[in-house]
Amino acid sequence: MATHNVEDGTGGLDASIRFAEEQARAENVGDGFANTIGVLSGFSTRYTSIADTIALGLVMGVQFCGGPRIPFRGGRIDATEPNSPGVPEPDQTLDSHIASFARQGFTQEEMIGLVACGHTFGGVQHDPFPNIVHEMNDTNNTQSVAHFDTTELHFDNNIATEYISGTTQNPLAVGFNDTTNSDKRIFGSDGNVTMRSFADSPELFSSRCSELFARMLDTVPKGVQLSEVITPLPVKPGRIEFKLDGDVLQFTGNVRVFLDLAEKSNRIALLLWSDHLGATHNSTLLPSLSSSINYPQGTATSYRFGGEDASGLSLDAAAGIVNMQFMLDGKLQTQQDAGAGVDFAVQDAVSAKTAKVKSVYIETETRDDSSHIGVTETDFFSPDPNAAVNSAYTIWTLNIDGVKYTMGKLCPS
Numbered sequence: 198m199a200t201h202n203v204e205d206g207t208g209g210l211d212a213s214i215r216f217a218e219e220q221a222r223a224e225n226v227g228d229g230f231a232n233t234i235g236v237l238s239g240f241s242t243r244y245t246s247i248a249d250t251i252a253l254g255l256v257m258g259v260q261f262c263g264g265p266r267i268p269f270r271g272g273r274i275d276a277t278e279p280n281s282p283g284v285p286e287p288d289q290t291l292d293s294h295i296a297s298f299a300r301q302g303f304t305q306e307e308m309i310g311l312v313a314c315g316h317t318f319g320g321v322q323h324d325p326f327p328n329i330v331h332e333m334n335d336t337n338n339t340q341s342v343a344h345f346d347t348t349e350l351h352f353d354n355n356i357a358t359e360y361i362s363g364t365t366q367n368p369l370a371v372g373f374n375d376t377t378n379s380d381k382r383i384f385g386s387d388g389n390v391t392m393r394s395f396a397d398s399p400e401l402f403s404s405r406c407s408e409l410f411a412r413m414l415d416t417v418p419k420g421v422q423l424s425e426v427i428t429p430l431p432v433k434p435g436r437i438e439f440k441l442d443g444d445v446l447q448f449t450g451n452v453r454v455f456l457d458l459a460e461k462s463n464r465i466a467l468l469l470w471s472d473h474l475g476a477t478h479n480s481t482l483l484p485s486l487s488s489s490i491n492y493p494q495g496t497a498t499s500y501r502f503g504g505e506d507a508s509g510l511s512l513d514a515a516a517g518i519v520n521m522q523f524m525l526d527g528k529l530q531t532q533q534d535a536g537a538g539v540d541f542a543v544q545d546a547v548s549a550k551t552a553k554v555k556s557v558y559i560e561t562e563t564r565d566d567s568s569h570i571g572v573t574e575t576d577f578f579s580p581d582p583n584a585a586v587n588s589a590y591t592i593w594t595l596n597i598d599g600v601k602y603t604m605g606k607l608c609p610s
């Protein structure tokens with residue numbers, strides 16, 4: 198956000214910080230950005246930008262640390278080159294900080310809020326800021342980090358209560374070097390009105406931070422169209438795979454159920470599916486093949502399809518599968534509102550329409566030096582005419598760089 202200019206619409210949250218040239222600037226000193234990009238960029242895909250991943254990282258991080266829900270929109274586009282400099286530094290004057298936030302589209306009161314919300318976490322490290330934090334020689338704090346408040350891993354209004362009560366140890370408020378006490382200058386710039394309101398009300402602090410964080414994440418370059426607010430699907434299938442074993446189609450995958458319900462150990466989960474011949478089937482999803490993760494919003498339980506022996510569900514290969522739905526404790530769970538009856542389409546063929554497969558292609562994702570994803574396609578024509586023919590599937594095998602890939606296409610009945 199710090200690189201944004203409301204006048205000309207340049208800069209903003211576009212992952213330009215991933216470029217070494219930007220990280221090398223004095224305003225971005227330290228290893229924090231490289232560490233963050235290193236962790237988050239791996240979650241980006243060809244469909245989701247690194248910038249969206251950074252935004253989602255903040256949304257998840259704040260919530261996991263006990264903070265508020267932050268509305269998330271998608272659609273950020275990764276910059277192809279570094280942005281203009283503009284990250285505020287602690288030795289700058291109050292006037293230059295006010296001007297910097299105004300350039301990014303934020304008022305003075307919003308600046309106070311943003312700095313307080315950000316500095317409820319973490320602190321200042323000695324290595325990049327030796328003129329702010331002394332070496333601590335503490336085996337419990339090997340990086341010599343002076344924290345902004347006493348609960349540096351937790352989202353709470355202690356950044357404000359400790360500042361107002363005069364007990365704060367914030368290195369940017371009561372640091373030994375007054376030139377770099379930027380939090381002191383910023384927090385006090387409205388006579389402490391904003392900070393006092395935060396200290397008086399954890400609820401106000403939380404709701405204000407949610408709004409300000411959302412605006413920070415949505416500060417994007419001109420022309421980028423963000424989506425409506427995105428919320429997690431309550432039910433989401435994944436890792437769907439088919440393997441042909443003689444006349445049997447092994448169907449593996451899982452479904453992640455994310456509900457604001459208290460976890461029930463004896464929940465009955467059912468997978469329902471329809472085949473190409475119009476018949477419907479069901480199979481109980483075994484509790485022994487499920488695992489749960491607790492999120493701030495509730496529990497996400499993932500069920501794997503198939504048997505205890507890691508095999509998949511055995512389907513009749515000639516009938517295949519067209520779509521599936523899931524039922525929990527007798528209630529249909531679908532893509533949108535529970536019970537709305539929208540099922541999940543399943544493609545069980547390499548090529549759905551033509552009887553003869555002329556070519557297949559394999560897509561490979563590659564990342565460039567700045568972690569950006571590109572996609573290359575390799576075409577494979579004319580399947581081997583001597584390949585074994587199954588009654589339900591046409592099968593052929595490819596060898597690419599020594600790795601064997603087996604392809605299959607459902608024959609029309």
Ligand code: HEM
Pocket residue numbers: 226227228229285286287288294311312314315316318319320321322323325326379383413
């Ligand atoms: C005038 C504005 C600001 C100044 C001068 C400033 C300065 C700093 C400095 C010097 C550090 C220490 C970095 C390090 O040791 O590597 C820091 C850390 C941090 N800042 Fe700010 N900051 C400002 C605004 C913000 C804003 C708006 C946010 C977010 C909304 C934010 C979030 C953070 C966080 C989370 C850390 C902790 C990083 C960690 O512990 O790894 N800051 N800030």
